Amino acid sequence: MHQTNAPAAPSGHRGVTPTIHLLPATPEAVHWGFFDPRLPPALTVMSGDLVAIEALTHHAGDAPDLLMDAGIRDVFERVGDRGPGVHILTGPIAVAGAQPGDVLQVDILEATPRLPYGSNLAAHWGYLYGEIPVERVTVYELDPSAMLGRAVFAYEWTATPLADQIGIVVAADPDRRERALPGVVVPLRPHFGTMGVAPAAPERVSSIPPGDHGGNIDNWRVGVGGRMYYPVQVAGALLSVGDPHVSQGDGEISGTALEASVNGLLRLTIRRDLAYRVPVLETAMELFVHGFGGTLDKAMKSATLRTLAILKDQFGLSRADAYSLMSVAVDFTVTQVVDQRQGVHARIDKRCFPKWQSS
C-alpha cells in the first residue's frame, strides 16, 4: 500500500532516534554550477536523518551590501571553479545504502531566509527580453514574520554588457538605485529552486536544465510542507541543494525568481515502495508530477504522459480511466519557461483517492 500520509517510514534506523546533521555552506561543502556523481560527499547520513543545511543564492552579488554576510562572501571569494551552470549547490549528501532504483524522499521541514533581502534579475535569458530588452535588478526587502516582500530599489544592469558572469559582485552604487514597485507587496514562498540527486553519467552536468534527477525544477511548492521524491541514479543518491528562492511565480518569466539565501531543515529517507521514475512532489493535499521539454508544448506532452504512467503504475488505474480522470480533475501548470528545458507540472488532488491504491 502507498501510505504517504503515514509517518515517515525510513528503510534504515527503525526504532533508532534519527541524527540531525549540520551542513553549512562553506567553500568546501559547495559546488558551483554543476552536478557530478564523482564528487566526494560533503556529508553522509543514514536514511531518516535530518540535515540542517545552508543554501546560498548565486545572486548575492547583485547587492552585496544587503545580500552577503561573511560566510557568503567567503564562498564567493574562495570558490573559483564555477560552471557551466550558475547555481551554488550545497552537498552532495550521501545517504548510506541508497541504490539506483530506490526513491530518495526529501521532506522540507523548514526554509527560512538567511538575510532580510532578495534579488530578482530581469535577465537576457528571460521570457520577454525581446519585448523589454533591458537587464534590470530589483531588490526586495523581506518581512519573514508577515511572509511578505517589498521592492526597495531597482537598477539597470551595466556592470558587464550582459549579466553572464557567474557570481559577479556588483559594487553597491546608491546613486543608481531607483524606486521600484511602490505600494506593491509580494507574498513570500520560500523554497529551493534547485535540488536533486546526482545524474548517472560520470561527468559534470550543468545545473541549469532540470531533469529526472530533479535539479533546477523551479517549482515554488518545494518549500515547507513539501516532500520531494527523486529517483536515485547512483549509489548514495548524492543530494545537492541550492538556488534558494523566497518567492517565484509559476513561469519564472524574467529568468530568475526572488533569489535569496535560505536555511533549510530536511529529512532524507530511502523509499523502496514507490513506482516513481520521475521527480514527484507531494504535499498534504496534492501530488505533483514534473514534465520537461525543449518547448512548453513538449513539456506539456511530457507531463501528461508521465501522469498517465503514474496513475497506472502507482494508483492501479487503466490508461483509459486515468485519461478521463486527468481531463476532469488534474491541473496542468507552467513550472518555468526560462531554464533551457521548460517545465509543466500536473497537480493530482489526493481527494480523488480516498483509499490509496496498491502499487
Add this chain to the structure above:
Amino acid sequence: MHQTNAPAAPSGHRGVTPTIHLLPATPEAVHWGFFDPRLPPALTVMSGDLVAIEALTHHAGDAPDLLMDAGIRDVFERVGDRGPGVHILTGPIAVAGAQPGDVLQVDILEATPRLPYGSNLAAHWGYLYGEIPVERVTVYELDPSAMLGRAVFAYEWTATPLADQIGIVVAADPDRRERALPGVVVPLRPHFGTMGVAPAAPERVSSIPPGDHGGNIDNWRVGVGGRMYYPVQVAGALLSVGDPHVSQGDGEISGTALEASVNGLLRLTIRRDLAYRVPVLETAMELFVHGFGGTLDKAMKSATLRTLAILKDQFGLSRADAYSLMSVAVDFTVTQVVDQRQGVHARIDKRCFPKWQSS
C-alpha cells in the same frame, strides 16, 4: 479608482431594485454551435439585473437515460440548425445601453447541476488521442451536496466512426456499459465552459475557439464566486452562456470536461471604469488574465504580454516593474489544449495590491 471589492456599481439602475429574469433553455432561447451578433436577443435586461439561466450540455446524448429530461430532449429534437461549433448556448442576452468599449461584468452567483449525472468523452480531438486512439464515454454520478462525482460506467464510442456529429443521441445500451474508476472520487467544480459576448464581425462564428469575446475559455474558475469581465464588441453586448461543466482539470486533455447541464444565477453589469480589452476573471483573492494561441507556447506568450499590459494600464506599473512582479508573484497555468486555440491564464494575487492602483 479600481474598486472591485466594493459592491457592484451598475452603470444603470442606481437606487432601483434590480429585476430577476428567468431564461429557460427552450428551443427558441438557444443557438447551437456559434456566436452571431445578428441574432435577436432572447432577453433584454438593464445593467445590474439578475438572470436565472439554464445551460444545457451538448453531451446529453451520451447517456440520454441519465442526462436528459423533457426540456433537454425538446431542444435536441427541435433545434436542427447546429454548427460549426458544438455548444448549446442560451441567449443572447442584450444589456440595454452596453456599447463597444464598455466592459460587461458577469457575476456567477449560483451554478447548480440540473441532473445528478455528467459525461466525459475522450475524443478524437483529445490531447492524447495519438497515444490512446479510442473514443470513450465515462459517465459520472454527482453528489452536489458533497460536491463529489464518481464514475458509474464507461463505454467505447461506436455509434459513429468518429464522435463528430453534433448532439448525436446514443441509445442507452446497458450491456456495453463497463465499470470505470472504482473507488475514485472527483471534487466538483461547476462552471460554464463557454460564456461570452457576441464578436463584432456580422457573421456566424464557431463556438469552439475562445477569443477576446470570451466564448469557450474553459477555465473551471468561471463558477460561483467568479466575476468575468468581457470587452463589449457590439451594442447590447449580447451575452450567451453554455457548455456547462461540473468539473474540469486545467488542460481539459481528453477533449471534454465533466459535461452536465447546469442552472445558473448571473448578475450582468456594465462597467466603464476598467481598462480590460481581453477576458479577465476576478475572484475574492485573485485576478486571472486569459491568453490564447495556436500552440501552448503562443498562448503563454499571449498571456504574459496581456498581463504586462493590464499591470501597466489598470494598475499603473511601469513595464519593468510589472515584469519583475510577474516573475516573482504571477502564476501561469494551462487553461486548455483542445479547443483549436489553446489557452494559458495568468493568476495575479490581489494581496500584491493592498491599495488598488489608479487606472
